[in-house]
Amino acid sequence: MGDxxxxxxxFTDFYYQTFDADRSQLxxxxxxxxxxxxENNPIQGAKDITxxxxxxxxxxxxxxxxxxxxxxxxxSVAAILVLVTGQLLVDDGQNVxxxxxxxxxxxxxxxxFVQNDVFRLVYG
Amino acid sequence: MGDxxxxxxxFTDFYYQTFDADRSQLxxxxxxxxxxxxENNPIQGAKDITxxxxxxxxxxxxxxxxxxxxxxxxxSVAAILVLVTGQLLVDDGQNVxxxxxxxxxxxxxxxxFVQNDVFRLVYG
Numbered sequence: 001m002g003d004x005x006x007x008x009x010x011f012t013d014f015y016y017q018t019f020d021a022d023r024s025q026l027x028x029x030x031x032x033x034x035x036x037x038x039e040n041n042p043i044q045g046a047k048d049i050t051x052x053x054x055x056x057x058x059x060x061x062x063x064x065x066x067x068x069x070x071x072x073x074x075x076s077v078a079a080i081l082v083l084v085t086g087q088l089l090v091d092d093g094q095n096v097x098x099x100x101x102x103x104x105x106x107x108x109x110x111x112x113f114v115q116n117d118v119f120r121l122v123y124g
Numbered sequence: 125m126g127d128x129x130x131x132x133x134x135f136t137d138f139y140y141q142t143f144d145a146d147r148s149q150l151x152x153x154x155x156x157x158x159x160x161x162x163e164n165n166p167i168q169g170a171k172d173i174t175x176x177x178x179x180x181x182x183x184x185x186x187x188x189x190x191x192x193x194x195x196x197x198x199x200s201v202a203a204i205l206v207l208v209t210g211q212l213l214v215d216d217g218q219n220v221x222x223x224x225x226x227x228x229x230x231x232x233x234x235x236x237f238v239q240n241d242v243f244r245l246v247y248g
Contacts, residue, residue: 037193037207069161069242073197073228081205083161083226083242098246100224102207104197118193118207122222122246 008070008082011105011112016063023053029114036117049117062089073104080105080112085122098122132194132206135229135236140187147177153238160241173241186213197228204229204236209246222246 018025030036030046036053037043043052065086073079081104088097104116142149154160154170160177161167167176189210197203205228212221228240 033199035195037195040191040193042195066247067164067244069164069244071159071161071166071240071242073240074230075157081226081228081240081242083207083224083244085224085244085246098222100207100209100244100246102205102226104205106198116195116197116205118195118205120191120193120207120209120224122209122224123190 004070004072004080005068007080007105007112008068011103012065012068012082012084015103016065019053020062023056024050026050026053030117031113031115034114034117036119038119039121058090060091062093063087064089078107079115088121128194128196128204129192131229131236132192132204135227136189136192136206136208139227140189143177144186147180148174150174150177154241155237155239158238158241160243162243163245182214184215186217187211188213202231203239212245 027046027050030049032045034046034049035044036049038052043049063086065084067085069083071081073081084101086099088099090097099119099121102118103114105112106115139153151170151174154173156169158170158173159168160173162176167173187210189208191209193207195205197205208225210223212223214221223243223245226242227238229236230239
């Protein structure tokens with residue numbers, strides 16, 4: 001699963017760098033059928049997902065990935081499931097929020113788009 | 125997504141009740157192509173997965189689910205993705221370990237089997 005882990009790492013690096021620099025650019029990673037569940041709020045489609053992400057109530061945010069696991073979603077399709085656990089550093093790191101996020105990446109052309117995305121803050 | 129959330133709830137209730145009562149019975153939920161990544165250890169197939177789960181170094185364990193999210197894995201197949209965050213209460217609850225777990229449930233007959241399973245303890 002070397003390739004899958006490398007793809008998952010490359011994807012999450014790009015995703016979180018984009019999220020932390022300019023969330024509006026994340027729209028390129030979603031499609032009309034994409035689904036995001038953000039803290040129990042279900043949203044469908046690149047446009048609505050991007051609006052939701054842009055509207056989140058923090059100005060500065062940084063993701064710190066602590067664990068990253070990837071698996072092939074099936075034997076027949078090159079889709080990838082990714083589970084991330086990490087920390088959200090909000091407002092210059094004064095608030096550290098543990099989170100968990102799941103991605104379902106579906107191949108398209110030379111790359112992947114996000115078919116499923118579930119984000120949850122984790123309370124110990 | 126009412127049905128999907130109900131199925132995810134029913135599945136996780138059954139999964140964790142079985143896990144906490146008799147982990148060896150979980151083998152019925154996996155198939156030969158099933159994959160488990162347990163704390164970074166990748167394991168494939170119902171037999172090896174069950175052996176891994178049974179061999180975990182706690183005698184008494186109880187799962188407490190705090191959040192549960194479900195999404196359809198695609199528009200064309202009735203598979204379901206589930207993200208759980210919760211707490212593992214080990215050895216009569218003296219140790220409380222936050223965790224995150226992802227399941228990919230694939231329909232089979234009247235039920236579902238676990239195609240993908242990723243488990244991670246979450247450190248704040």
